[in-house]
Amino acid sequence: MSSEGERSGTGGDGGQWVAAGDGKFGRYGGQYVPEALMPAIEELTDAYERYVLNNEDGFMDEFRRRIREFGGRPTPLQRADRLSERYDTEVYLKREDLLHGGAHKLNNALGQVLLAKYMGKERIIAETGAGQHGTATAMAAAHLDMPCEVYMGERDINRQRPNVFRMKINGSEVTQVTTGRGTLKEAISETMRDWATNVEDTHYVIGSVVGPHPFPKMVRDFQAVISEEAREQAIERTGDLPDSVVACAGGGSNTMGAFHEFVGDGSVDLFAVEAGGSSLAVDEEEGVAPNSASLSTGSEGVLHGARTKLLQDHDGQIVESHSVSSGLDYAGVGPELAYLVDEGRVTPVNVDDDAAIEGFHRLSQEEGIIPALESAHALAYLHEHHEELGDVTVVNVSGRGDKDLESVIEETTRRDVPNAPDMSMFEGGL
Amino acid sequence: MAEDRRGDAGDDRSAGDPVADAFADGPAFVPYLAVGDPDYESSLAYVEALAEGGADVIELGLPFSEPIAEGPTIQNAVARALEAGMTPTRFFEFVEELDVDVPLVCMTYYNLIYQYGNEQGPRPFVEKAASAGISGFVVPDLPAEEAGPLREACDEFGLHLISIVAPTTDEGRLEKLVEVSSGYVYVQARLGVTGASSSVSDRTGESLARLSDVDLPKAVGFGISSGEQAATIVEAGADGIIVGSALVDIVAEGHEGGEPTEAVADRLEATARELKRGALDGYGRRTPAPEGTSD
Numbered sequence: 113m114s115s116e117g118e119r120s121g122t123g124g125d126g127g128q129w130v131a132a133g134d135g136k137f138g139r140y141g142g143q144y145v146p147e148a149l150m151p152a153i154e155e156l157t158d159a160y161e162r163y164v165l166n167n168e169d170g171f172m173d174e175f176r177r178r179i180r181e182f183g184g185r186p187t188p189l190q191r192a193d194r195l196s197e198r199y200d201t202e203v204y205l206k207r208e209d210l211l212h213g214g215a216h217k218l219n220n221a222l223g224q225v226l227l228a229k230y231m232g233k234e235r236i237i238a239e240t241g242a243g244q245h246g247t248a249t250a251m252a253a254a255h256l257d258m259p260c261e262v263y264m265g266e267r268d269i270n271r272q273r274p275n276v277f278r279m280k281i282n283g284s285e286v287t288q289v290t291t292g293r294g295t296l297k298e299a300i301s302e303t304m305r306d307w308a309t310n311v312e313d314t315h316y317v318i319g320s321v322v323g324p325h326p327f328p329k330m331v332r333d334f335q336a337v338i339s340e341e342a343r344e345q346a347i348e349r350t351g352d353l354p355d356s357v358v359a360c361a362g363g364g365s366n367t368m369g370a371f372h373e374f375v376g377d378g379s380v381d382l383f384a385v386e387a388g389g390s391s392l393a394v395d396e397e398e399g400v401a402p403n404s405a406s407l408s409t410g411s412e413g414v415l416h417g418a419r420t421k422l423l424q425d426h427d428g429q430i431v432e433s434h435s436v437s438s439g440l441d442y443a444g445v446g447p448e449l450a451y452l453v454d455e456g457r458v459t460p461v462n463v464d465d466d467a468a469i470e471g472f473h474r475l476s477q478e479e480g481i482i483p484a485l486e487s488a489h490a491l492a493y494l495h496e497h498h499e500e501l502g503d504v505t506v507v508n509v510s511g512r513g514d515k516d517l518e519s520v521i522e523e524t525t526r527r528d529v530p531n532a533p534d535m536s537m538f539e540g541g542l
Numbered sequence: 543m544a545e546d547r548r549g550d551a552g553d554d555r556s557a558g559d560p561v562a563d564a565f566a567d568g569p570a571f572v573p574y575l576a577v578g579d580p581d582y583e584s585s586l587a588y589v590e591a592l593a594e595g596g597a598d599v600i601e602l603g604l605p606f607s608e609p610i611a612e613g614p615t616i617q618n619a620v621a622r623a624l625e626a627g628m629t630p631t632r633f634f635e636f637v638e639e640l641d642v643d644v645p646l647v648c649m650t651y652y653n654l655i656y657q658y659g660n661e662q663g664p665r666p667f668v669e670k671a672a673s674a675g676i677s678g679f680v681v682p683d684l685p686a687e688e689a690g691p692l693r694e695a696c697d698e699f700g701l702h703l704i705s706i707v708a709p710t711t712d713e714g715r716l717e718k719l720v721e722v723s724s725g726y727v728y729v730q731a732r733l734g735v736t737g738a739s740s741s742v743s744d745r746t747g748e749s750l751a752r753l754s755d756v757d758l759p760k761a762v763g764f765g766i767s768s769g770e771q772a773a774t775i776v777e778a779g780a781d782g783i784i785v786g787s788a789l790v791d792i793v794a795e796g797h798e799g800g801e802p803t804e805a806v807a808d809r810l811e812a813t814a815r816e817l818k819r820g821a822l823d824g825y826g827r828r829t830p831a832p833e834g835t836s837d
Contacts, residue, residue, distance in 0.1 A: 144652055144683045146611045148708035148733055150715060291617060297608070304610045309734035311710060399607075412662060414653040414683070415608060427629050428657030429607040 130165035132157050135325020138454060140447035143324040145304070145417045152311045153324055159231045160326045164223070164333055171230055175223055175334075182255055183212045183222060185337065189345035189506070194478040199498035202350065205481070206342045206370065206508045215484065215511030216338060216366045217248035221317055223334035225252040228315035235310065236260040238317040239303040241268055241296030241362070242439035242486070243275025244511055245319030250284035260284040263303045266294035268438045275515050293432045296362075296442045300416050320363025321446030324417030328446050335369025342506055343373045355502025356381040359510065360489040361460070362404060362440035364449040366510035375457060381502065384449060385493040387435035388462035396425040404433040406445045407453050407460035420447040436465035436523055437485035437516070467492035469523050472513060473531045484511035485519060560645035561599060561677050561702055561725045565759035569821040570598035570726075570782035571772075572761050573789055573814060574649060576619035577602050577636050578628030580797040584806070585623070586639060588793060591807035593642035595814025599726075600642065601680060601784065604633045604650035611682035613737030615787040618794065630658055630667070637674040645677040647704060647725075652684045655692065668695035678702030678725045686718040693722045704728050707753060709745045716752065726759040728784060731766070731775070738787040739765035742774050750779045769820025776824030783821050789813065 135141045135157075143153060163171035179185050187210050192203040208216035225236055236258045240246030246262040253260035262284050269276055269288055279286050292298040300322075307316040321328045321335070339357070346354050359370040361384040374380045389403030401423045403409065410421040413428055423431045423443040435441045452458040463471070468485060471492030476482045483491060487509045494507055513520070521538045564570050573592045578585050592600055605620040605628050612620065637646060648671055652664075659666025671679070678701050684692065689703060696703045702725030709732060711719065719727075729750065732743035746762055753760050762775045763784030772783045789810060796806030 143685060143687050145685065146682050146708070147685050147706045147715075147719070148710050148730060150685045150687070150708075151710045151712060154715075291621075292607075301608050301610045305613070305735045308611065311733060414651075414656055416610070417683075422653075424653070424657070426657075427631075428653040429624070430653075 130161065132161045132165065132326050132329065135329070137448045137451035139412065140418065140420050140450045141325055141328060142419050143417060144414045144419065145324045146308055148308050149311055152307070155231070157326045159227060160330045163227055163230055164330060169230065171226070175226055178226065179219060179222055179337070183218050184210065186341045187211055189342055189349065191349070192479050195494070198478070199494070201498055201501065202504040203494065204346065204349070204354070204504070204506045206338060206506055208338060208366065208508060208510050209481065209483065209487070209512035213244070213248045213251050214514065215244040215248065216335060216369055217245045217319065217511070218252065219337055219369065220319070220331045220334040220365060221245065221248035221252040222255070224315065224317040225249065225256050225258055228317070229256055229258065231315065233315040234259070234313040235315070236317055237263070237303055237306050237314055239263045239296065239299035239319060240275070241265070241299065241441060242437065242484070243268065243272040243279070243515060244439060244484070246284070246286070247275045247278045249317050249319070250279040250282035253284060254282040261287060261306070263287050263289050263299045263306070265296060265299045266290045268295055268299070271438050271519055272515055273518065295438065297430065297433070304416070320365040321368045321448060322363045322416060322418060322420070322444060328418065328448055331365055332368040332372055332448060335365050336372040338366065338369035338508065339371060339373035342370065346504070346506060350504055352504070353377055353380050354504040354506045355379070356383060357506045357508070358383045358385060358490045358493055358501070359508040360385045360440060360486045361407060361445060361449065362387070362442050362486065363444070364446035366508055368446060368448060370508040371458065375452070382458045383493065384453070384458050384460050385490045386460060386462040387437060387440040387468070387489060388464040389434045389436070390465055392462070394423065394425070394431060396431070399425060399429060399431045400434070401431045401443070402434045403462070404435040404440045404442055405462045406443060407449060408462050410445070415444045418447045420444055421450040436468055436519065437489065439484065439486040439511070440489065461493055461497070463489050463492040463496065465523070466527060466529070467496065469520065469527070469529050470531055471495060472520060473529065473533070476513070477531070481509065482513040483509050484513045485516045486510055488513070564598040564645055565726060565781050569776045569780065569825045570759065570761060571596055571814065571818040571821050572599045572601060572782050572784040573597050573817070574601040574603060574784060574786035575789060575793065576605055576616060576623050577633055578605060578623035578626055579619040579790070579793055580622045581626045582628070582632065582636065584803045586636065587803050587807045588810050589640060590642055591811040592789070592814050593644050595811040596818035597644050597814060598782070599645050599647055601647045601649045601786070602637065604630060604648055604654060606651035606654050609651065611735055613735040613787065615738065615790050615794065616736050619790045622797070630654055634670055634674040637676060646675060647678045647680060647702070648676045649680040652681050652688070655679070655681065664692040665695045665698070668692070668699050668701060672699035672701055676701065678704055680704045680706065680728055682706060686715070686722050689722040706730055707749060709733055709749055713752070716756070720756055720758070723758060726761050726782065727753060727756060729753065729760050729762045729780065731762050731764040734764070736764060736787050738767035738791060742766070742771045746775055746780070747778045769816040769823070772817050772820030773824035773827065776821045777827045783817065785817055
């Protein structure tokens with residue numbers, strides 16, 4: 113369904129030449145970056161074609177070996193017994209929380225750090241919101257012996273301290289970004305500035321299916337292993353394709369990863385669950401959207417290298433997004449998702465902060481899985497709309513929630529969450 | 543001096559193109575300020591002071607919330623201007639109100655150009671800019687690959703699209719850039735983001751040499767903060783110098799120190815004079831003399 117109809121995937125193609133294309137998904141995508149970066153982007157596009165699409169020098173074989181041995185793939189597709197009983201439907205969880213590092217992010221980080229190594233780059237930089245991508249990149253960089261610097265917003269550093277520690281423990285430098293509201297948007301801008309300064313020896317590991325071409329396609333290809341496995345596992349378990357796949361969407365990397373191999377399966381409904389935050393409205397006067405629902409409520413524009421759907425005001429100034437989950441707190445979304453939504457292939461939906469917190473507690477109590485707050489959005493959507501999802505649903509549990517415990521204590525104690533345990537002993541933090 | 547490559551298009555841009563004229567008699571001094579920093583009225587006075595101080599072209603920054611090519615000095619200026627209420631509509635009012643006699647170039651990011659007016663695409667913005675008195679655009683996040691629609695709108699309304707050439711730009715890319723460029727070429731003196739620096743990159747000479755066959759004036763920017771640096775760069779062959787952060791610093795200091803607008807404007811004018819004089823000195827130092835002989 114992508115504009116070029118290619119289905120390159122993560123398999124390599126046995127030497128058959130596959131081109132990266134022009135980076136456009138219908139009206140979306142492109143390469144809106146400073147000229148200084150364009151030669152590096154041309155070099156990366158060439159490397160993406162050679163190594164990822166055409167498996168030159170056995171790159172994809174090495175990636176597959178490392179993501180299996182170091183990463184712990186394949187991750188299970190687990191039947192969620194109590195949720196299945198509760199909703200009177202078959203619920204399967206794709207357990208990306210069990211991947212090394214605790215989130216799907218390692219698929220992409222390992223792929224890109226390895227690619228940087230094949231390209232002869234000497235330094236890795238990355239941005240991070242919730243810290244999961246930063247952690248995955250720090251781990252991949254340590255694993256492959258590359259120096260790494262991660263940019264993270266001040267506000268996110270305060271919300272996600274465990275991941276800051278993990279990055280440092282793995283030997284990465286964590287640089288605090290204090291501009292704007294100190295979240296993912298500012299961290300991306302600051303990482304692009306570093307890249308523009310050090311572009312000759314540095315690779316920027318973008319953490320989602322966003323940014324200039326070839327990043328949206330390349331990151332999708334590294335993440336497509338999620339749906340490749342889930343599709344096979346679902347057929348093996350149930351004898352058929354699922355009726356629906358549900359995944360949360362911030363930038364959209366776990367979403368595209370969970371959807372990619374199902375896009376051609378017309379019988380499978382694809383739901384991208386965005387952060388509805390506290391409201392879907394945008395306050396143009398204040399330059400604030402109390403949500404991160406750019407697929408549901410955004411409009412077309414150009415940010416961080418791509419034309420896509422954005423949260424912006426009438427003039428085109430980017431507004432500040434909000435979500436209880438740092439990992440979804442971004443004003444843009446991947447251009448391919450924007451395209452698939454326009455084409456009617458992906459349905460954008462959203463749940464609010466309250467429902468996400470409830471979803472977090474529900475999965476923790478009923479299935480013994482503590483989900484990331486990002487994934488809790490997908491589980492909250494399942495809870496609210498299970499009757500519309502068909503008989504068999506796959507929910508992508510994109511990450512585990514250990515990193516979110518401080519946020520969950522704070523957010524649970526300041527609102528009335530019906531299914532939460534008594535958190536009073538944790539007031540004041542962990 | 544180089545003629546506007548689009549000057550033979552048969553339109554009224556050929557004769558009396560103010561941007562081409564600005565580079566016609568010796569080195570051009572091209573200052574930049576973020577419009578609306580720290581407020582609308584002061585900003586008017588500051589831009590007029592730069593014209594008084596000898597500016598040949600002025601780059602007016604229309605603030606965008608995500609200025610990915612800017613260092614901290616201009617990021618902060620943009621934040622102050624947005625905080626004080628600068629918008630594309632106010633920007634055009636500003637341009638119309640300005641009392642200066644030099645060509646004005648709008649420097650901004652593509653999303654603001656793309657969103658203006660009721661239809662998406664660059665045309666409404668370019669049409670408005672032309673009627674307000676803008677002569678051209680610098681758009682840092684628009685490489686040649688994505689510049690087609692804006693180039694087309696610029697051609698329709700007789701405006702220039704000024705491309706940035708980076709130290710990493712090779713011969714192949716240079717061809718693509720020249721294809722969409724007019725007015726002058728903005729030669730980025732070093733890698734990285736905008737910001738004043740204490741030394742001039744030795745990559746400037748390399749970049750200028752690479753551009754020697756390009757039939758457009760070459761204005762060098764990124765890191766220039768003193769008359770001596772301006773002289774060095776012009777001596778190395780630049781047709782102009784672009785100075786942003788060093789001037790924005792003066793605005794920031796004045797704002798933080800609570801200085802009256804006139805005092806800050808006076809310092810901007812004095813600094814503009816120093817930079818312009820530096821450029822002229824550098825031109826004089828070229829050997830052999832630039833008149834009539836090629837160096």
